[in-house]
Amino acid sequence: MISFVVVEDDTKTQELIKEVLRRTVIKKDKNIKVKYFTKFNKELKNIIEDNSVRKVYIMDIELETKMSGIEIAKLVRKEDWESEIIFITCHDKMFETVHRDVLKVFNFIEKFHDMEKRLEENIELIFQRKFDNKMFKVTNRNVDLQIYYRAITYITRDKEERKIIIHTDKNTFKLNMNLSDVTELLDNRFIQTHRSCITNRQRVHQWNWTKGFYILDSGEKVEYLSKKYKKEVEIND
Amino acid sequence: MIDHIFYYFASCSILSTLTYGFKLITDHKTKIYKLYALCIPFFAIIMTFENYYHLDTLNTITSFCFYFILYFLIYRRNRKETTYYGIVLWSFGLIIDILAMICSKFIPYLSLLMIRSIYTIFLDIILIFILRNKKLHRWFKSLYKKISRVKFPYFRLILLITILCSLGYALYFSVVEKNIVNSNISLYVLLISVLILIIIYINCEYNNYSLKETNDHLIKSNEFYITIVDDYHILKHNIIHQLNGIKSVSNKKSIQLIEDLIKSYNENNKCSHKMQKLPIGISRIVYEKIYDCNEPNLKLGVDNIIETNVFDHLSPRRYNLLCEALGVLLDNALQATLKTKDKIIMIDMRETENSYRIKIINTFSELLDIDKLGTMKYTTKKSGHGIGLFSIIGRKKVKVKTSIINDLFINEIIINKKLD
Numbered sequence: 286m287i288s289f290v291v292v293e294d295d296t297k298t299q300e301l302i303k304e305v306l307r308r309t310v311i312k313k314d315k316n317i318k319v320k321y322f323t324k325f326n327k328e329l330k331n332i333i334e335d336n337s338v339r340k341v342y343i344m345d346i347e348l349e350t351k352m353s354g355i356e357i358a359k360l361v362r363k364e365d366w367e368s369e370i371i372f373i374t375c376h377d378k379m380f381e382t383v384h385r386d387v388l389k390v391f392n393f394i395e396k397f398h399d400m401e402k403r404l405e406e407n408i409e410l411i412f413q414r415k416f417d418n419k420m421f422k423v424t425n426r427n428v429d430l431q432i433y434y435r436a437i438t439y440i441t442r443d444k445e446e447r448k449i450i451i452h453t454d455k456n457t458f459k460l461n462m463n464l465s466d467v468t469e470l471l472d473n474r475f476i477q478t479h480r481s482c483i484t485n486r487q488r489v490h491q492w493n494w495t496k497g498f499y500i501l502d503s504g505e506k507v508e509y510l511s512k513k514y515k516k517e518v519e520i521n522d
Numbered sequence: 523m524i525d526h527i528f529y530y531f532a533s534c535s536i537l538s539t540l541t542y543g544f545k546l547i548t549d550h551k552t553k554i555y556k557l558y559a560l561c562i563p564f565f566a567i568i569m570t571f572e573n574y575y576h577l578d579t580l581n582t583i584t585s586f587c588f589y590f591i592l593y594f595l596i597y598r599r600n601r602k603e604t605t606y607y608g609i610v611l612w613s614f615g616l617i618i619d620i621l622a623m624i625c626s627k628f629i630p631y632l633s634l635l636m637i638r639s640i641y642t643i644f645l646d647i648i649l650i651f652i653l654r655n656k657k658l659h660r661w662f663k664s665l666y667k668k669i670s671r672v673k674f675p676y677f678r679l680i681l682l683i684t685i686l687c688s689l690g691y692a693l694y695f696s697v698v699e700k701n702i703v704n705s706n707i708s709l710y711v712l713l714i715s716v717l718i719l720i721i722i723y724i725n726c727e728y729n730n731y732s733l734k735e736t737n738d739h740l741i742k743s744n745e746f747y748i749t750i751v752d753d754y755h756i757l758k759h760n761i762i763h764q765l766n767g768i769k770s771v772s773n774k775k776s777i778q779l780i781e782d783l784i785k786s787y788n789e790n791n792k793c794s795h796k797m798q799k800l801p802i803g804i805s806r807i808v809y810e811k812i813y814d815c816n817e818p819n820l821k822l823g824v825d826n827i828i829e830t831n832v833f834d835h836l837s838p839r840r841y842n843l844l845c846e847a848l849g850v851l852l853d854n855a856l857q858a859t860l861k862t863k864d865k866i867i868m869i870d871m872r873e874t875e876n877s878y879r880i881k882i883i884n885t886f887s888e889l890l891d892i893d894k895l896g897t898m899k900y901t902t903k904k905s906g907h908g909i910g911l912f913s914i915i916g917r918k919k920v921k922v923k924t925s926i927i928n929d930l931f932i933n934e935i936i937i938n939k940k941l942d
Contacts, residue, residue, distance in 0.1 A: 384868075397767050398766065427895055427897070428892055429924070430926045431928070432926075436929075453929070455887050456886065456888065458889075459889065459891040460893065
């Protein structure tokens with residue numbers, strides 16, 4: 286289930302957002318709930334704390350109350366990393382860059398520059414993504430590790446240290462586990478492609494069975510492809 | 523007359539012994555101004571004259587002063603050290619004097635002063651051997667280290683009060699023994715000392731007052747600066763807002779021009795909002811670390827909602843631990859984020875009823891061994907690192923929570939408000 290939460294204190298802008306949502310969301314599915322707020326209150330707090338529903342927050346950064354949009358986003362991200370956040374703003378770019386990554390903001394949309402069109406496009410994109418915010422979570426004595434499934438490209442086994450290595454778009458993590466244990470923590474987009482490799486097939490651009498490698502959507506070439514697993518890959522595809 | 527000649531030699535002996543003793547006890551290895559040692563016979567003459575005219579109280583004071591003059595002239599060590607070791611050696615001199623006085627009573631054949639002088643010379647030789655003892659040096663050194671932590675004005679005050687008490691004691695005995703010359707001199711010295719005491723007290727008070735005034739002035743200036751920066755941010759924000767409004771009704775060329783203008787407004791601020799509103803002390807650490815790294819592309823965001831004075835809720839020891847943790851984590855965050863394309867650091871400060879919570883969030887791009895993270899000597903930097911995070915993770919008073927969410931490394935420092 287999905288619901289939309291709009292936090293905007295300017296009535297004119299709120300009306301514009303309402304119109305956009307009517308055209309895009311409610312047209313698609315009448316059961317989708319949309320809640321409107323002008324400030325942070327108890328009801329909004331309860332909605333944020335309810336993790337059973339995935340939400341799309343459309344918020345103004347500068348609210349005329351003590352709690353700004355950024356503060357509300359922080360409250361959302363305290364527990365919930367699966368909902369999407371869109372900011373309606375006239376803030377400067379640097380501020381955006383910082384918060385975009387830190388709070389995993391889907392987008393910052395300028396109020397005075399094609400706001401309606403860009404909001405529509407963003408909502409379409411979110412629907413296309415199907416809220417793919419599933420995470421791989423591991424906790425040990427010192428660190429909590431959480432990675433989006435979609436960010437994981439492949440997982441290999443380090444023979445020397447007997448650890449697994451998780452490869453993501455930007456980073457690599459070593460973990461004291463074995464491949465069979467890690468498979469239980471992943472969903473069916475991850476398939477075994479080699480004796481010592483599990484691959485996120487949604488991220489594979491091209492398979493080359495004859496030469497034993499595949500190319501990821503990022504262009505990276507991975508030489509962990511064995512014919513032994515060809516059937517399994519083709520069935521899942 | 524011969525008694526006084528003996529007394530002269532005894533004075534020379536004790537002055538020389540204690541001057542040499544200063545060298546031994548302080549392990550003095552730098553330059554010695556030996557020529558000033560010629561003052562010793564001269565000082566001994568003054569002491570003999572004082573003895574000749576029965577100016578015993580004055581004798582005690584002058585001998586005390588002579589030691590210090592000699593130490594300052596010959597060794598030129600710092601005032602605090604010279605005062606400390608001077609008092610130590612003067613106490614040794616006093617003990618020798620008392621011992622010589624006691625011993626002289628057992629030989630009735632010779633004059634009291636002569637016997638006292640002979641004993642003094644004999645005890646001086648023994649003192650040199652005692653002062654050569656290394657254990658004694660170490661003990662005095664450790665005591666000096668403890669004493670040197672006392673603030674100097676108060677140390678001087680304590681010293682002066684001690685002298686005053688001694689003088690009062692001497693004055694009392696002079697009055698009891700009806701020695702008018704001694705009591706008059708003691709009274710003058712007492713008056714002068716009281717005057718000095720008052721001057722020192724006024725000086726201390728004045729220093730405290732001027733320091734308070736300076737602090738108040740600095741705080742006011744800082745508040746004024748914060749208001750100016752706030753005004754600047756509001757002004758900049760409003761201008762951008764208005765420019766965006768104009769942009770919405772402009773043609774393509776004007777849009778490009780306005781976008782360039784907005785970009786130029788945003789390029790010249792290195793740190794984002796509220797940086798200046800960080801708690802005093804913590805802001806200094808953040809500023810130093812950020813400016814030390816000298817990276818123009820670093821994107822730093824600071825959000826602070828700590829409104830109380832950190833020093834009112836944290837004892838100096840806890841504050842120190844907080845600074846240490848913050849320093850280590852900021853260093854790590856900077857090192858890691860500078861290797862990335864985005865170069866983002868976010869510092870998020872907040873407080874609850876019982877604790878302060880500081881979150882440092884940074885981007886990173888490297889191979890991390892999750893199981894080794896935070897253990898001794900594990901590092902992604904060059905070898906020789908890997909102590910920082912390990913050293914703060916095990917602390918009881920400061921908790922550090924580490925988490926990795928996708929490409930963000932998040933460290934949270936939690937410190938309880940306590941004035942222990």
